[in-house]
Amino acid sequence: MTTTTQVWTRRHILSLMDFSVAELDMILQTAVSFRDVLSRRMKKVPALQGQVVTNMFFEPSTRTRSSFELAAKRLSADVMNFSPSSSSLSKGETILDTAKTYLAMGADIMVIRHKQSGVPQAIAQEMDRIKSGVSVLNAGDGRHAHPSQALLDLFTICRVIDPDNPSCALLKDKKIAIVGDIVHSRVARSNIWSLMAAGAEVHLAAPPTLLPEFFRDFAQGSDGKLFVHWEIDEAITDADFVMTLRLQHERMTAHLLPSLREYHQGFGITAKRLKSCKPDVKVLHPGPVNRGVELASDIMDHPALSLISEQVTNGVAVRMALLYLIGSSKKT
């Protein structure tokens, strides 16, 4: 299906909305080789030696930042961490000026997270406008996109089916349920694009406050690939994979949910509920998990059911692949 003669051409990774299957496959295959590197005692390769990766996390995140930091270090890049608390943002500088300062210091790749949708795109545009050659990698922007998370999910799912040769073709006609706080989730949005592109059947399930009516309109234009459910049963029946989403506590204070307990009763993943899925169903969660809310505690810890640890490990491999692909293309 894919060939190794493919050449990577994107400078930035901002959203998966327009990614081709060939591009997704190229990422999956590059990640396979880095996944092997991670299982060795000597986990480093010199691919990005001398290059500078700047982590600009305007919204704090230990987990994703650590994953990118480790990925960059294992490619032998130098890593700069920008922490907004001690930053000059409070000093009246614009975000673009901050980005240009890191550019002038020598950043080759900027990994950017921001609570406002569109910030990574704006920085990427400016970097292109001034012909800087810098690559921007979106590490999560508002409710918009979180491409590296969706790609590690895709990689994890494909590797369940064929560990050594993951590719989009493996997902054809697989049923994948995405359960939880869809409307606020950039993870869900990015996954919808990549899973549909890969040919999977995607079923969304959540209470109406977390999955508004307009998603149905969107589903109707999806050519029978995307389905919307306001109850969980239909969504997970015969599912091959169940992706759960993190529930922010803020949703409760905003009165979008009556209580965590009621959410769990209606949409929490339990052993009993998983009986209606395919016999070899697997469960995913981007973490951190609220135990007993999105997932029953025993499901989370069940080695045959939960892919959560795999997701974290694969996250490092997939981020190495992304940094490698854009880091190499940039200079060609």
Added chain:
Amino acid sequence: MTTTTQVWTRRHILSLMDFSVAELDMILQTAVSFRDVLSRRMKKVPALQGQVVTNMFFEPSTRTRSSFELAAKRLSADVMNFSPSSSSLSKGETILDTAKTYLAMGADIMVIRHKQSGVPQAIAQEMDRIKSGVSVLNAGDGRHAHPSQALLDLFTICRVIDPDNPSCALLKDKKIAIVGDIVHSRVARSNIWSLMAAGAEVHLAAPPTLLPEFFRDFAQGSDGKLFVHWEIDEAITDADFVMTLRLQHERMTAHLLPSLREYHQGFGITAKRLKSCKPDVKVLHPGPVNRGVELASDIMDHPALSLISEQVTNGVAVRMALLYLIGSSKKT
């Protein structure tokens, strides 16, 4: 006394309570060679290249964290710093889930500090239960233990007696006074185990609020190796070494002490007090020192009396030895 045919077998370092003399000697001898590395211009060795050391300091500490970070870097390991402030702990994740996330990212050694006693042990148990192969190094848990501090104290004391060949046998019948806030001190607890194992005579001295009655019961079962004093004079008379402990300001607000001044009058180490010790007595303190409280300022700065700088330097060497021993054993 010790031979180099000894093999290190522990995966974790959690407490010194059950360490054998052979194990202590093996640490001391390994630290000697790293102490030499530190005095070279090129202070790095490739021992842990490609391995990941994760510093998980749930309780903040610049000094100990820096020491572990430097030790790991000088063994050429990659270091990940987990900072609780920007962490997902506030997001409802359990501590074990946090540890498993770092495990999945590829941590080989976890250096853990927590204000609750037992947290490093709990993480080590879970890591073993799931057969992860990860090593846990306790960097201080509640009032329980701080093994790397006690080991650097042991190394520092032994090197005063024989710089090139430190071993427990050197401490036989040496008198060592530990003065200060014993009851709240994990440093004191860890030192008591290692110094007694080495055959030293250990004398504790503090006001009764900081050294409760039950320590006397414990001393009575010590076979004449541990003594409890509620005045300083007997404790330090003829002492070879005086270890002072940091006095937390919180002790005052909790009304355990009338004032810093009165503490200094009763238990502060001064030139006058040191006259009753052995002529070549040395003074230790784990830092940071409250000048003029635990120690008179001139004692702290006296190169012939104070071992405080030596302790800091030796701390890096001893932590290199610990990371090296558990990092190598793990993969054998």
Added chain:
Amino acid sequence: MTTTTQVWTRRHILSLMDFSVAELDMILQTAVSFRDVLSRRMKKVPALQGQVVTNMFFEPSTRTRSSFELAAKRLSADVMNFSPSSSSLSKGETILDTAKTYLAMGADIMVIRHKQSGVPQAIAQEMDRIKSGVSVLNAGDGRHAHPSQALLDLFTICRVIDPDNPSCALLKDKKIAIVGDIVHSRVARSNIWSLMAAGAEVHLAAPPTLLPEFFRDFAQGSDGKLFVHWEIDEAITDADFVMTLRLQHERMTAHLLPSLREYHQGFGITAKRLKSCKPDVKVLHPGPVNRGVELASDIMDHPALSLISEQVTNGVAVRMALLYLIGSSKKT
């Protein structure tokens, strides 16, 4: 004018007040070679491998700290970052004790920023007194000095005139205006010393609240090299370079300025104002810029006028040169 037979002899860089032209030229020439390194794909050299550079920023600063961190990493040094928030300063330790702790851990070079003038000097003195061999680099102390900023400004200005062979001689009879909050600025103070030493004519301009009368006395002893203006026009007429200074918002709350708008009207650099300068005038700013206050936004982004990005890039090269010079001299 300068020869390569010159040998660097300073252990510390604390202030530029007594720097000779030969020393300034040596820094400029060393920075040229590192500027070349930065434009290569592989941006590292092994000059300080195995050495430890400690960034002790008691006053937070993302920009300057990142620049020093990157400079040190590109010289292959190990970098330790000391963050005051999680430090033991709150634990009653003195600043000298903190410095000695890092010394004992193995620091070779200490890069120090503090809001009190004189702290880096005090630490350097103590390090010399105890014959530690450690170098101290002042990264900004109170209103006193910020030598690395003034040196990168000097380097940037000289490279405009001769990119490959920057030297002080190039500045002879050049007119350089420094506009803005002179009285609170360590950047201005350090620049005055280096620019005057280089033989430039320096013109200061600011409202009287930010440029007090005593500067005029100082100017009168300058042998016709330093001039004070309370209006901008005379200062910038025929100027070759206009250096603007950051305006702290605190100045407004202290009632030193009526409003940012009035400041901009009186002293802001605009296209119209620059017409009275030399035709090839260039504008500098140490950053971060308050757009529309010190500088009109279009001037800041004008590639033919603004040297701001150059300053940031040169900052890394000049700091590499400084770390290299003191790091090498130390061991000779």
